[in-house]
Amino acid sequence: xxxxxxxxxxxxxxxxxxxxxxxxxxxxxxxxxxxxxxxxxxxxxxxxxxxxxxxxxxxxxxxxxxxxxxxxxxxxxxxxxxxxxxxxxxxxxxxxxxxxxxxxxxxxxxxxxxxxxxxxxxxxxxxxxxxxxxxxxxxxxxxxxxxxxxxxxxxxxxxxxxxxxxxxxxxxxxxxxxxxxxxxxxxxxxxxxxxxxxxxxxxxxxxxxxxxxxxxxxxxxxxxxxxxxxxxxxxxxxxxxxxxxxxxxxxxxxxxxxxxxxxxxxxxxxxxxxxxxxxxxxxxxxxxxxxxxxxxxxxx
Amino acid sequence: xxxxxxxxxxxxxxxxxxxxxxxxxxxxxxxxxxxxxxxxxxxxxxxxxxxxxxxxxxxxxxxxxxxxxxxxxxxxxxxxxxxxxxxxxxxxxxxxxxxxxxxxxxxxxxxxxxxxxxxxxxxxxxxxxxxxxxxxxxxxxxxxxxxxxxxxxxxxxxxxxxxxxxxxxxxxxxxxxxxxxxxxxxxxxxxxxxxxxxxxxxxxxxxxxxxxxxxxxxxxxxxxxxxxxxxxxxxxxxxxxxxxxxxxxxxxxxxxxxxxxxxxxxxxxxxxxxxxxxxxxxxxxxxxxxxxxxxxxxxxxxxxxxxxxxxxxxxxxxxxxxxxxxxxxxxxxxxxxxxxxxxxxxxxxxxxxxxxxxxxxxxxxxxxxxxxxxxxxxxxxxxxxxxxxxxxxxxxxxxxxxxxxxxxxxxxxxxxxxxxxxxxxxxxxxxxxxxxxxxxxxxxxxxxxxxxxxxxxxxxxxxxxxxxxxxxxxxxxxxxxxxxxxxxxxxxxxxxxxxxxxxxxxxxxxxxxxxxxxxxxxxxxxxxxxxxxxxxxxxxxxxxxxxxxxxxxxxxxxxxxxxxxxxxxxxxxxxxxxxxxxxxxxxxxxxxxxxxxxxxxxxxxxxxxxxxxxxxxxxxxxxxxxxxxxxxxxxxxxxxxxxxxxxxxxxxxxxxxxxxxxxxxxxxxx
Numbered sequence: 001x002x003x004x005x006x007x008x009x010x011x012x013x014x015x016x017x018x019x020x021x022x023x024x025x026x027x028x029x030x031x032x033x034x035x036x037x038x039x040x041x042x043x044x045x046x047x048x049x050x051x052x053x054x055x056x057x058x059x060x061x062x063x064x065x066x067x068x069x070x071x072x073x074x075x076x077x078x079x080x081x082x083x084x085x086x087x088x089x090x091x092x093x094x095x096x097x098x099x100x101x102x103x104x105x106x107x108x109x110x111x112x113x114x115x116x117x118x119x120x121x122x123x124x125x126x127x128x129x130x131x132x133x134x135x136x137x138x139x140x141x142x143x144x145x146x147x148x149x150x151x152x153x154x155x156x157x158x159x160x161x162x163x164x165x166x167x168x169x170x171x172x173x174x175x176x177x178x179x180x181x182x183x184x185x186x187x188x189x190x191x192x193x194x195x196x197x198x199x200x201x202x203x204x205x206x207x208x209x210x211x212x213x214x215x216x217x218x219x220x221x222x223x224x225x226x227x228x229x230x231x232x233x234x235x236x237x238x239x240x241x242x243x244x245x246x247x248x249x250x251x252x253x254x255x256x257x258x259x260x261x262x263x264x265x266x267x268x269x270x271x272x273x274x275x276x277x278x279x280x281x282x283x284x285x286x287x288x289x290x291x292x293x294x295x296x297x298x299x300x
Numbered sequence: 301x302x303x304x305x306x307x308x309x310x311x312x313x314x315x316x317x318x319x320x321x322x323x324x325x326x327x328x329x330x331x332x333x334x335x336x337x338x339x340x341x342x343x344x345x346x347x348x349x350x351x352x353x354x355x356x357x358x359x360x361x362x363x364x365x366x367x368x369x370x371x372x373x374x375x376x377x378x379x380x381x382x383x384x385x386x387x388x389x390x391x392x393x394x395x396x397x398x399x400x401x402x403x404x405x406x407x408x409x410x411x412x413x414x415x416x417x418x419x420x421x422x423x424x425x426x427x428x429x430x431x432x433x434x435x436x437x438x439x440x441x442x443x444x445x446x447x448x449x450x451x452x453x454x455x456x457x458x459x460x461x462x463x464x465x466x467x468x469x470x471x472x473x474x475x476x477x478x479x480x481x482x483x484x485x486x487x488x489x490x491x492x493x494x495x496x497x498x499x500x501x502x503x504x505x506x507x508x509x510x511x512x513x514x515x516x517x518x519x520x521x522x523x524x525x526x527x528x529x530x531x532x533x534x535x536x537x538x539x540x541x542x543x544x545x546x547x548x549x550x551x552x553x554x555x556x557x558x559x560x561x562x563x564x565x566x567x568x569x570x571x572x573x574x575x576x577x578x579x580x581x582x583x584x585x586x587x588x589x590x591x592x593x594x595x596x597x598x599x600x601x602x603x604x605x606x607x608x609x610x611x612x613x614x615x616x617x618x619x620x621x622x623x624x625x626x627x628x629x630x631x632x633x634x635x636x637x638x639x640x641x642x643x644x645x646x647x648x649x650x651x652x653x654x655x656x657x658x659x660x661x662x663x664x665x666x667x668x669x670x671x672x673x674x675x676x677x678x679x680x681x682x683x684x685x686x687x688x689x690x691x692x693x694x695x696x697x698x699x700x701x702x703x704x705x706x707x708x709x710x711x712x713x714x715x716x717x718x719x720x721x722x723x724x725x726x727x728x729x730x731x732x733x734x735x736x737x738x739x740x741x742x743x744x745x746x747x748x749x750x751x752x753x754x755x756x757x758x759x760x761x762x763x764x765x766x767x768x769x770x771x772x773x774x775x776x777x778x779x780x781x782x783x784x785x786x787x788x789x790x791x792x793x794x795x796x797x798x799x800x801x802x803x804x805x806x807x808x809x810x811x812x813x814x815x816x817x818x819x820x821x822x823x824x825x826x827x828x829x830x831x832x833x834x835x836x837x838x839x840x841x842x843x844x845x846x847x848x849x850x851x852x853x854x855x856x857x858x859x860x861x862x863x864x865x866x867x868x869x870x871x872x873x874x875x876x877x878x879x880x881x882x883x884x885x886x887x888x889x890x891x892x893x894x895x896x897x898x899x900x901x902x903x904x905x906x907x908x909x910x911x912x913x914x915x916x917x918x919x920x921x922x923x924x925x926x927x928x929x930x931x932x933x934x935x936x937x938x939x940x941x942x943x944x945x946x947x948x949x950x951x952x953x954x955x956x957x958x959x960x961x962x963x964x965x966x967x968x969x970x
Contacts (some may be wrong), residue, residue, distance in 0.1 A: 025780065029798060032716050032783040043716045050710060054703040061670060065695050068677045072613070073684065082679040086616035091675060092668075096622070099667035103660040103706075110660065110710045114653035117712040119646070173483035174579060176644060176719055180785040184715020187645050189580070190482060190573035194646040207797065211644075211719035211787040213476050214483055216403045219792040260403075282574040 031180040036202045036227070039117060039183030046113055053102060119186050120195045123163035129197075132156060133275040134168045136175035136188035136210065138258040139217025144247075144270050150240045151247045151270040153255070154223040154262055159230040160203055166196040171256050171278050175218075176211035179225045185211050191282030200227030217260035224264075244268040249277070311922035312492060317470045323385075323401065328468040357901040359446040360857050362750055364453045365431030369743065371460060372424025375416050378464070380814060382413035387774075387807040394803075395795030406791035407474035408493065412463065414477025415497060419504055420460045422597045422731060425739035427456070427511055430539050430600060433746055434515060436848035436855060437533045439524025439864045444517040446899040447941065452511035454909030459504025462916050466496040470920070473497035476789065478586050479560070481571035481579045486564045492920050494564065499916035502557045503909075505550055512546030515539060524847070527866040530624070533846045534617060537624050538603025541631040542596045548635070549592035556585040565922070580645060587638040595634040597731060599627060601738025602669060605694065608687040608741050609673045611842050613680025616870060619672040626665035626672075633662040643711040644718045652711040659709035663702065670695060685842070686760035690741035693768040694733055701729025704779065722782025725775045732771060740767075748836035752854040756830065759823035766816020774809025777802040837966055845873035852963040858896045858951060861960045893953040893960070900949055908937045 035041040072079050115121075122129055133144040134156075143156045158164050168177050170188040178185035182198040188210075200206075210221035228236070244266035245251065251267070252274060271277075306314075319328045342348050355363060389406055393399030401409070431453075435443055443449050466472040473493040475484040484494045519540045523532070532540075560582065562568040569575035571582040610617040617623065639647065639655035673695070682688065704726040708714045717723055748754045781802050786793070793799055827834065840849040847864055848855070850872045868874045915930030917923075941947075 024801075028780075028784070030780065030783050031785045040716070043712050046710060047707060047713050047716070050707045050713060051703070054706055057667060058699055058703055061674070061695065061699050064674045065692065068674055069682060069684075069692065072677060072680050072682050074681050079681075080679050081614075081681050083615050083681075085618070085679055087619045087621070088675075092619050092622050092672070095671035096664070096668055099664045103664055106660050106706065106710065107657040110656040111653045113710060113712040114656060115649045117715070118649040118652075119715065120648070173488050173573075174480055176787075178785075178787070180716065180783075184712065185644050185718060186715070187642070189645075192580075192646070207785055209785065209787060212480075213407065213789045215488060216407070216474075218407075219403060219790045222794060284574075284576045 031207065035181060035183075036204055036206060037182040037198060037200045038123065039198055040181055041201075042113070042117055043184055046109065046117075049109065050106065053106060056102060057099065117184075119184070119197060121197060122165065123197050123199050125161070125163045125199065127159075127162045129163040129165055130158060131165045131167060132158065134166050134177055134188065135275065135278055136168070136170035136172055136177070136214070136221075137256050138172040138215060139221050139260055140255075140262040141177075141208075141210075141221060141223050142255065144275055145237070146270075146272065146275070148237045148241075149269055149272065150237060150244070151267040151274075152240065153265040154221075155226070155264040156208075156223065157226040157228060157233060157236050158200070159233045160200050160227045162230070163197060163199045166198065167275065168194045168196060169275070169279050171281065173214040174212055175214045175221065177208070178211045179206050179208040181206040182225065187212065191279060193279055200225075203227055203229070215258075217258065220261035240266040241268045247271060247274065249274070252278075308925075309923070311918070311924070311926075313469070313921045313923065317492075319468065321402075321405070323405070324467065331464050331467050352903075353901070356906055357903045359450045359899045359901055359905075361431040361435050361443050361446070361449055362855060362857070364449055365428045365433075366750060368424050368428030368431060368453060368456070371457060372421050372428060375420040375424065375460060377817070379413055379417040379421055380810075380817060382409045382416070384810050384814065385409050386413060387803070387810045389791060391800065391803045391807040393792045394797075394800045398792055401791065403791045404474050407476075407789065408472045410789050411473045411476055411479075411493075411497070412466075415473075415501070416463060418477065418593070418597075418731075419501060420456070420463065422735055422739075423504075423508060424456065424460075425736070425743070426542075426597060426600050427452075427508070429604070429739060429742045429746070430511075430515055432750055433742075433848060434518060434536060434539055435522070436749070436851070436859055437536050437846050438519060438522060438527060439847045439860060439866060440518065440522040441859045441863070441896065442522075442899065443514055444522055445514045447902060447905060447947065448510055448514050450902070450905030451908050452507040452514065454905050455507030455510070455912060456504050458909040458913035458916065459500040459502075459507070461913060462496060462500035462503065462920075465917070466493065466500075470496065478590065480586075481560065481563070481577075481582050482573040484560065484564075485572050487572070495561070495920040498557050498561050498564075499920050502554065502561075503912050503916050505553050505557070506912075507909075508546060509550040509554070512543045512550065516543040516547060519543070523866075524863050525865045527871075530621070531866055531869050531871070533603075533869075534606035534620070534623055535600070535603035535846075537627055538599045538601075538606070541627045542599040544631060545592045545596045545599070545634060549589045549596065552585060553589040553593075556582065556589065559585075561919075565919075583642055583645065584638070587641045588635075591638040591641065592634045594727075594730065595630060597735040598738075599630065601694075601735040601742075602627070604738045604742040604745070605673060605691050607846065608691055608745055609676045610870075611745075611844055612683045612685055612688045613677045614683070614843065615676055615680035616845075616873075617672070618675035618678075619668075620869060622668055623672055626668050629665040630662060633658060633665075637662060640709060640711075640714070643714045649711075656709050656711050656714075660706060663706055663709075666702065670699070683842075685744075686755070686757055686764060687741040687745040689761055689764045689768075690737045690744070693764065694737040694741075697729050697733025697737070697768075697771065700776075701726050701733055705730065717782050719787055720782035721778040721786045721788060724788050725778035725782065728771075728775050728778075737767075745842070746848075748834075748841045748853050749839075749848055750854055751831075752836055753827065753831040754834040754836060754841055755827045756823050756834070759819050759826060763816050763819035763823055766819055767813055768816075770809050770811070770813030770816055772809070773812055774806050777806045777809070781806075835966075840872075845870040847872050850875070852960075852966075856959055856963070858898060858956070861893055861896075861956050862891050891960070893956045895953050896951040896956060897948050898951055900947055902941070902944075902947070904937050904941045908934050911937065 035044045131146055135142040140153050142153055144151045168188045170190045175188040176185045177188050182200055186194045186196045205224050205226045208223045208225045247267035247270040319325045389399040389401045471491050471493045473479055475489055479494055479497055482488055519536055559570040563570050563572055569577035571577050571579050606617055637659045640659045643652050744755055744760055781799055786799050836853040839852045851860055911930045911933030915927050918926035918930055
């Protein structure tokens with residue numbers, strides 16, 4: 001086999017593979033890379049900036065690796081051989097400095113973006129913020145609208161261009177609340193309240209899920225998040241109010257029992273302090289309150 | 301009354317603990333059948349006595365190292381079977397189809413895969429190579445505490461047996477490899493699975509901690525004359541740093557597991573939801589161990605690359621001093637980054653930013669090491685033997701994985717990829733591409749020193765290509781899947797997500813990787829069959845640089861007939877150069893052999909671990925009398941050992957002379 005035909009034998013399939021991969025990626029929907037809101041947009045920009053900065057190191061490393069390996073291979077008698085060369089102050093200074101500078105730049109990005117994109121920080125917007133309370137249950141998501149006094153399971157809707165404050169807790173093992181096209185995730189934990197501020201800047205229905213294993217039904221914790229016009233949102237709230245049942249404390253306890261792959265469900269009314277009561281369930285003082293129990297404490 | 305009696309006698313154990321569904325029954329029969337097969341073979345070839353005298357009771361670190369590696373390679377097969385099941389499930393479980401496994405069974409397999417790969421494959425290969433090579437490289441005849449070393453190994457085996465026993469009796473944890481509460485608490489995981497997880501790690505973890513102490517002392521106290529710290533081979537340096545991490549990190553694991561056990565068994569509330577417990581404390585504690593653990597695994601691999609690159613480039617290592625300081629920097633920094641595993645838990649922006657920046661900083665010394673290896677190859681004469689292939693593959697994979705790591709060090713980016721398959725791809729690239737490739741390079745590189753013959757190079761390279769290409773095919777698609785919103789540990793997903801094609805590609809990658817493993821098995825078989833053709837008669841098959849190549853291959857049980865001296869770095873290389881420059885007639889002086897003090901073999905390490913295994917099993921099933929018996933057994937063994945006044949013996953100089961003469965004869969005839 002000649003050198004050329006051997007190169008072709010390896011080169012053609014590799015190029016074909018790369019072309020196939022490029023074609024595939026071009027025709028595939030990749031949510032994190034297709035942000036539909038300001039938070040996801042900024043996180044996407046950061047990702048791309050970080051990637052570009054990293055290439056400053058990756059490209060030289062790969063180039064050096066393969067050129068050095070080829071040039072100084074054993075068979076190449078023409079290449080210089082310096083068996084006792086064991087250091088160079090200049091060279092080593094250079095490659096202590098390059099990554100240091102790079103990491104310094106990334107550190108600035110880290111510091112600024114951590115504050116800018118802090119999930120607890122409200123988003124700047126002319127439209128007033130709305131609140132949706134989220135409870136991770138075994139194994140479904142409960143969304144409570146404290147202002148509209150309604151609730152839904154595995155479906156959440158809100159108007160486009162309105163900042164939403166998701167107040168998140170769990171009445172189940174730890175989960176993680178994630179809508180990739182709107183922005184990054186945060187944990188949902190029993191007895192803890194976390195906040196996640198997101199906003200949609202386009203209409204659409206986006207996939208959401210739990211990113212943290214929480215038991216047998218964990219894979220079924222997918223939900224849809226719909227960003228609509230304010231009018232459509234209003235109509236939706238009305239339809240929920242007129243069709244669903246009540247989410248009383250008893251109905252909640254029933255809902256909180258483990259169940260898998262729950263269908264979308266609506267509640268016309270929700271007890272006003274339900275979210276706080278779910279959190280207070282896990283506070284030690286709550287043990288003395290009637291109707292509240294602390295798991296594990298009274299079962300032994 | 302009967303029930304009460306059975307409870308006292310058998311705890312939670314009953315017939316229902318035996319497996320019922322076909323896949324579990326198959327797994328259980330593999331475990332039981334394997335044990336029966338090995339026993340039959342040993343009986344047929346009349347090898348029980350040999351096994352007992354030469355292996356089970358040995359305190360020779362080289363033999364212990366070989367056993368560590370054999371156990372680790374067996375567990376690699378187990379871990380890979382788990383991986384293959386996971387990917388098969390995920391490639392088939394979209395939309396209406398729910399694949400081949402139930403959700404709970406799938407989660408047990410995912411948890412077992414992670415636990416086994418980290419604790420019983422990566423740790424096993426690492427401690428195996430450390431046992432084989434560290435004493436040889438520092439010119440020592442033994443480790444500081446040979447009996448403790450055997451005990452560490454057998455505790456590792458006891459932990460490994462408990463994980464595999466869960467296939468046969470009971471179940472394994474379904475709470476992920478780090479078992480976050482409250483999921484791992486009794487309320488949500490009432491079975492014995494999490495208890496199996498706790499006790500297998502607890503027992504193996506104590507073994508690791510003891511081994512850490514042992515090798516730290518060995519390196520600090522048992523180096524040969526002339527070998528100051530800054531003359532140690534880089535592998536020894538990397539092990540020194542890793543053992544310091546073991547000593548500081550593993551006690552945290554022990555305490556964390558103990559607290560979780562108290563929660564589960566004694567109704568305490570350290571990490572429960574409610575009752576004053578706080579799961580976030582557990583997450584912090586487990587990662588305060590878990591992050592250093594990553595560096596415990598990867599530092600010795602860095603050390604191996606340093607040896608391999610210098611040897612096969614026939615050149616001194618570039619930037620020795622910066623390599624050492626880079627290791628030390630990584631060692632310290634590795635305790636200041638643990639929070640990056642849970643930026644999404646809701647710490648404030650200041651805290652997240654601090655840990656993000658520290659994580660970036662740790663990439664600096666790592667980058668420096670890569671540049672120094674490249675500079676070592678520069679102006680060398682590079683022989684592309686199999687270990688060098690593993691090194692090249694490591695640089696490619698580790699760099700890609702490293703970029704993903706630097707990206708995730710920015711908390712705001714991490715929010716978008718945390719717990720997704722993007723993260724899974726990243727850490728596999730670091731641990732497999734970084735650590736495991738290094739160990740496999742080390743196994744090939746040092747094999748002749750231990751067994752006296754080389755491994756087949758042709759098959760070794762085929763194995764490399766299977767691993768390398770299969771690995772890329774299995775994990776590059778996961779980066780994309782992660783960005784597509786696929787989270788880890790999913791046993792099912794909606795067909796509309798569009799993930800199935802990439803899951804199938806990843807599954808094909810696993811198959812290619814398994815072909816690589818097949819070549820590796822073939823490599824061992826063929827090499828053993830053709831060992832006469834690949835004998836290493838010189839003791840120095842690769843034109844090595846460090847002391848281990850100066851003794852005969854296979855190294856005698858006392859390592860060195862005469863303790864060497866190391867006046868320089870690369871002491872053996874320098875000595876060879878000096879000898880070549882010297883007058884041909886100037887023969888080295890005849891060595892003067894002396895009596896050598898060596899430790900006696902003892903089965904007590906095996907017994908201690910055996911009782912620890914019994915104790916672990918009893919603790920899992922709440923069989924109180926048996927737990928007490930196991931603990932008592934451990935204590936008695938320790939007392940018996942402590943009362944042994946003559947744990948060592950002298951090998952007479954005459955016998956040393958005979959062994960050396962025989963080895964020289966082998967060399968002469970070759």
